[in-house]
Amino acid sequence: MRIDVMKTYKLYIGGAFPRSESGRSYELKDKKGNFIANPALASRKDLRDAVVAAKAAFSGWSHATAYNRGQILYRMAEMLEGRTEQFVAEIKALEGVSDSVARKQVQDSIDLWVWYAGWSDKISTTSGGTNPIAGPYYNFTIPEPLGVVGVIADEKESLLGLTRGLAPVITSGNTAVLIASERLPLSAISLAEVMATSDLPAGVVNILTGSKSELIPWLASHMEVDGIDLSGADKKLDGEIKKAGTENLKRIYRFEKDASLKRILSFMEYKTVWHPIGI
Amino acid sequence: MSADIFEYAPAPESRAIVKLNSEYGLFINGKWVPPQSKKKFFSINPATEEVLARVSQGNQADVDKAVKAARAAYNKVWSKTKPKERAKYLFRIARLLQERAREFAVLESLDNGKPIRETRDVDVPLSAAHFFYHAGWADKLEYAGYGDNPKPYGVVAQIIPWNFPLLMLAWKVAPALATGNTVVLKPAETTPLTALLFAEICQQAELPAGVVNVVTGDGATGAALVNHGDIDKVAFTGSTEVGKLIASSIADRGIPATLELGGKGANIVFDDAPIDEAVEGIINGIFFNQGHVCCAGSRLLLQESIVDDFLTKLQSRMAKIRVGDPLDKNTDLGAINSAAQLSKIKELSESGTKEGANVWSAPCSLPNKGFWYPPTIFTGVTQAHRIAREEIFGPVLSVLTFRTPQEAMEKANNTPYGLSAGIWTEKGSKILWAAQQLKAGVIWANTFNKFDPASPFGGYKESGWGREGGRHGLAAYIKGAK
Numbered sequence: 001m002r003i004d005v006m007k008t009y010k011l012y013i014g015g016a017f018p019r020s021e022s023g024r025s026y027e028l029k030d031k032k033g034n035f036i037a038n039p040a041l042a043s044r045k046d047l048r049d050a051v052v053a054a055k056a057a058f059s060g061w062s063h064a065t066a067y068n069r070g071q072i073l074y075r076m077a078e079m080l081e082g083r084t085e086q087f088v089a090e091i092k093a094l095e096g097v098s099d100s101v102a103r104k105q106v107q108d109s110i111d112l113w114v115w116y117a118g119w120s121d122k123i124s125t126t127s128g129g130t131n132p133i134a135g136p137y138y139n140f141t142i143p144e145p146l147g148v149v150g151v152i153a154d155e156k157e158s159l160l161g162l163t164r165g166l167a168p169v170i171t172s173g174n175t176a177v178l179i180a181s182e183r184l185p186l187s188a189i190s191l192a193e194v195m196a197t198s199d200l201p202a203g204v205v206n207i208l209t210g211s212k213s214e215l216i217p218w219l220a221s222h223m224e225v226d227g228i229d230l231s232g233a234d235k236k237l238d239g240e241i242k243k244a245g246t247e248n249l250k251r252i253y254r255f256e257k258d259a260s261l262k263r264i265l266s267f268m269e270y271k272t273v274w275h276p277i278g279i
Numbered sequence: 280m281s282a283d284i285f286e287y288a289p290a291p292e293s294r295a296i297v298k299l300n301s302e303y304g305l306f307i308n309g310k311w312v313p314p315q316s317k318k319k320f321f322s323i324n325p326a327t328e329e330v331l332a333r334v335s336q337g338n339q340a341d342v343d344k345a346v347k348a349a350r351a352a353y354n355k356v357w358s359k360t361k362p363k364e365r366a367k368y369l370f371r372i373a374r375l376l377q378e379r380a381r382e383f384a385v386l387e388s389l390d391n392g393k394p395i396r397e398t399r400d401v402d403v404p405l406s407a408a409h410f411f412y413h414a415g416w417a418d419k420l421e422y423a424g425y426g427d428n429p430k431p432y433g434v435v436a437q438i439i440p441w442n443f444p445l446l447m448l449a450w451k452v453a454p455a456l457a458t459g460n461t462v463v464l465k466p467a468e469t470t471p472l473t474a475l476l477f478a479e480i481c482q483q484a485e486l487p488a489g490v491v492n493v494v495t496g497d498g499a500t501g502a503a504l505v506n507h508g509d510i511d512k513v514a515f516t517g518s519t520e521v522g523k524l525i526a527s528s529i530a531d532r533g534i535p536a537t538l539e540l541g542g543k544g545a546n547i548v549f550d551d552a553p554i555d556e557a558v559e560g561i562i563n564g565i566f567f568n569q570g571h572v573c574c575a576g577s578r579l580l581l582q583e584s585i586v587d588d589f590l591t592k593l594q595s596r597m598a599k600i601r602v603g604d605p606l607d608k609n610t611d612l613g614a615i616n617s618a619a620q621l622s623k624i625k626e627l628s629e630s631g632t633k634e635g636a637n638v639w640s641a642p643c644s645l646p647n648k649g650f651w652y653p654p655t656i657f658t659g660v661t662q663a664h665r666i667a668r669e670e671i672f673g674p675v676l677s678v679l680t681f682r683t684p685q686e687a688m689e690k691a692n693n694t695p696y697g698l699s700a701g702i703w704t705e706k707g708s709k710i711l712w713a714a715q716q717l718k719a720g721v722i723w724a725n726t727f728n729k730f731d732p733a734s735p736f737g738g739y740k741e742s743g744w745g746r747e748g749g750r751h752g753l754a755a756y757i758k759g760a761k
Contacts, residue, residue: 063715127424131749133731134408141735141751226740239531246526248695249519249538249741266761269697269739270751273714273722274729 009039009185011046011209012192014053015202020210021045028185031096039185042210044218047177050206051224054148054175057203062145062173064201066121073117073171075198080110083194090186091158109163115259116167123172127265136277143268145173146251147226150219152179152212154232158187160258165229168263170204174227178207179219181232185209220244220252227251227267287601290608292395297386299472302333305341305495306478308348309488315340320497322471325392326605326614326649334471337494342463342503345492349434349461350509352489357461358431360487362418369414369457371484376407379480383473387445388605390472392614392650393568395606405730406449409748412732413457416753420458423753425760431459432535432758433511436504439474440517441467441616442571442672447516448474450747452491453732458756460512463492465504469617471495502528510534514755516573518670519696519741526744537745537755539573539737541670542698545691546576546727547713549684550584552703556725558592561676564701564727566600566612566654570674571620573742574699576727578667579656579678580687586680590658597641597654604646612674615650624652624673631657631666631677662693670696684709688716697739701727720746 009028010017019025024041040046061069080087084106091102128142149169154161158181169176180188192207208215216233219225221244230241231254238254245252253266302319304311314335321330337345357365376383383406384398393402420429435455439447444466455462466474474493481491494500498521505513505525515525516539529536546564548557564576581589605613615621632638636657645651652673660667660677667677681687691700700719702710710724720738723729730736730748737746745755754760 129750131731131733131735133729133733135729135731137726137729139731139734141749238533242530243527246523246530249523249526249540249744251744262759262761269720270735270737270746271714271720271722271739272735272749273724274726274734275710275724276726 007037009037009189009209011040011042012189012195012205012207013046013050014056014206015196017192021049026210030093036093037186039189039209042208042215044215046208047215047218048222050177050208051148051222053203053206054177055224057175057201058147061170061175061201061204064173066123069171069173070117070120072199073113073120073167076194076200077110077113077117079194079198080106080113083190086190087159087187090190094158094184094186105157105160109159112160112163112258113167116171116264119261119264120171123264123268126261131272138275138277139272141270141272143172143265144271146267146269147174148177148224149174149267150177150179150225150228152216152228152230152232153181153188155181155183158184159191161232162188162191164258164263165232166205169229169267172264172268174267175203176205177219177225178205179212179215180207180209182210182212216241217244220250221247223248225250229253229255229263229267231255287609289604291604292385292388292606292608294385294389294606296382297389299332299386303335303471303475303495305335305337305345306475306493307341307345308352308492309482314338315344320468322390322469324389324649325469325616326646328648331389331472334475334495337465337496337500337503339503341494342500342507345463345494346434346507346509348489348492349463352487353433353461356487357490358459362420362459365456365459366414366417368484368486369410369417369453372480372486373407373410373414375480375483376403376410380404380407383445383476385606386476387473388613390470391441391444392605392616394610394613395608396610397568402443402446405732406445409449409453409732413453417457420753420757423750425754425757429458429757429760431756433460434509435460435462435512435514435756436465436507436510437462437514438465438501438504438517439467441470442568442573444470445473445477448477451514451516454747454752455514455756456490458753460756461490463494463504463510465494465496465501468497505529512536512756515539522743535761537747538743539747540741540743542573542575542696542738542742543578543668543670543694544574544576544699544701544719545578545580546701547580547687547691547703548582548585548589549687549704549709550582551705553705553725554585554589554592557703558589558596560701560703560725560727561593562596562600565676566674567728569612569615569652571616571672572728574721574728576699576701577671577676578691579676580690581678581680582687583680583682590678593656594639597656600641600643600654602643602645602651602653612654615652615673618650620672621650621652624671624675627666627669627671628655628675631660631664634664634666636660636664636666636677662690668694684713688713692716692718695741698742699723
């Protein structure tokens with residue numbers, strides 16, 4: 001009988017897979033109570049490192065061509081497709097769902113990555129434009145990515161929860177710090193492996209596993225975090241998160257639909273440029 | 280400075296066109312009502328310190344009454360008014376504002392202290408244009424990109440500042456009404472009069488009672504409005520400090536806010552700029568409206584190779600700015616809006632000197648009465664100086680220098696604000712490159728301080744949430760659009 005090679009589930013920060021600087025981890029069991037893994041219990045310091053990495057990656061990623069970003073997101077869908085079995089197994093183990101339900105979730109996630117991949121070079125067309133101002137000026141408005149966006153993964157669907165949070169944020173050129181589901185962190189770390197092999201530049205997505213109640217307050221009050229998708233957080237925390245976010249006027253939203261342009265635009269800013277017309 | 284080449288004869292606009300009441304009530308449910316607080320305060324002319332009128336101090340009970348009126352008007356009338364009819368009310372308001380434009384311009388100059396040249400040519404015509412523009416949207420909202428069936432929030436609380444009293448009213452009220460909301464408006468404490476005159480316009484337009492309510496008062500009145508339990512949305516223009524307080528106070532309540540807050544705009548002049556035009560642009564960028572402009576170009580970034588020549592020209596131009604009677608048609612720079620604002624400007628300017636920058640003010644004579652500050656620049660300013668970091672909101676320009684375009688971008692973006700920026704160069708590719716790098720919601724290239732109802736306005740970072748104007752500004756008043 002062959003002994004399995006078990007995976008060490010670590011964090012994903014700046015394109016690397018470190019353990020928590022705190023040295024902490026927590027025990028994760030499947031629905032039947034069998035040991036699965038010891039994911040890292042990320043600390044405040046890990047979160048700050050993740051924000052530093054995200055901030056450093058912003059200039060390059062936001063100035064990459066939209067075509068390039070779209071191809072990289074599509075490449076992630078390709079990688080996901082090839083690793084379907086791995087994700088199905090992890091979803092089944094933690095969510096306790098049937099093979100077909102788990103498979104459907106993986107397929108839906110892949111399709112959602114593809115949907116958001118195609119948006120990257122259309123956002124400015126649908127949501128920007130020229131403005132007919134009353135004077136001899138050329139005037140146009142374009143949406144630009146916000147900066148570093150915190151994404152809180154939900155506790156219901158491991159992989160789909162990550163996809164609907166991350167894909168709309170990064171397709172426009174933002175970089176992200178994801179706080180993974182506490183109960184369902186395996187897909188998050190496996191998704192990091194997908195990112196690491198999809199030409200996604202280091203630091204564009206950073207993934208932390210651990211205690212949400214410990215990490216969310218630090219994310220909400222961090223002055224270099226520009227926005228938060230709190231769809232995956234407990235609704236009871238909305239007020240607290242928003243209050244902490246007012247210190248730098250973070251853009252903080254909760255969304256209902258998986259596939260929506262609103263998810264993209266909420267983490268963009270409109271820039272309007274004027275120039276005189278004349279000879 | 281030597282004597283002026285041309286002496287200007289006084290050319291005062293007549294104030295006879297304005298008929299002020301000595302006292303004003305609150306405008307609630309289409310009627311003038313006395314304040315339940317039984318308290319009044321004076322609105323004065325900052326250029327002379329004369330009392331213009333006694334105005335009501337709205338308290339919590341007054342705010343409650345106004346919100347109830349707005350709610351009833353929303354439920355019973357406005358939400359049932361057909362969009363094309365809503366549009367016609369807004370068109371009417373636009374036309375009435377145009378008809379009474381001079382009256383509004385003179386009153387705005389009296390109450391605010393800004394020159395008649397600006398109220399006549401900028402504030403009032405742009406206010407009318409905002410209503411005209413948004414009127415047309417009222418029955419076309421399904422084309423605006425916010426779904427097939429865009430819905431209003433309901434009752435909107437709107438709090439506006441003293442720097443553009445009527446224009447900020449128009450920026451707030453026009454889109455709110457066009458999208459089908461009703462409004463409770465709280466004008467600034469020091470400049471309530473054009474909002475009260477606007478209430479008359481609503482009556483003349485036969486706007487249904489309660490659709491627009493005006494509750495005057497101070498910060499406590501504004502707080503009572505924001506904290507009222509039956510408002511569906513907050514729209515605020517003012518300081519970043521107060522904006523954060525508002526954001527914090529509504530965090531638990533799940534109602535959205537639009538915030539147009541402060542700025543510390545960089546106006547960047549490259550060595551290949553059209554220098555004479557740039558000098559005019561810098562002047563307009565900081566001295567327009569006494570510098571009481573959130574998007575003012577209050578930090579001048581000059582490329583090192585042109586510093587001496589540019590500053591000589593700038594100072595020579597500053598010396599020709601005519602400071603004085605706001606009602607004089609030749610006046611360029613009017614009065615500072617209040618004693619409180621004047622002391623804030625003085626305090627920050629003193630910090631500039633204390634921290635080691637060099638101050639220079641235009642040699643102009645200031646009137647004895649009223650609140651005045653001369654056009655002033657600081658050179659030798661570093662990024663650490665308070666005058667490079669804090670919003671002065673007065674006619675004070677801080678001059679910094681740079682060597683490379685990259686350095687200019689770094690300095691321009693080195694602020695928690697992100698409202699406006701200016702670029703001066705003849706090179707097209709450099710303009711587009713700089714416009715891409717700058718973290719600001721409005722970029723003026725080879726121009727500055729231009730506004731239009733079709734052009735979205737609003738800030739990045741701590742300059743606020745959302746946009747006003749254009750298709751993008753409509754999102755602020757359509758439920759679920761943002």
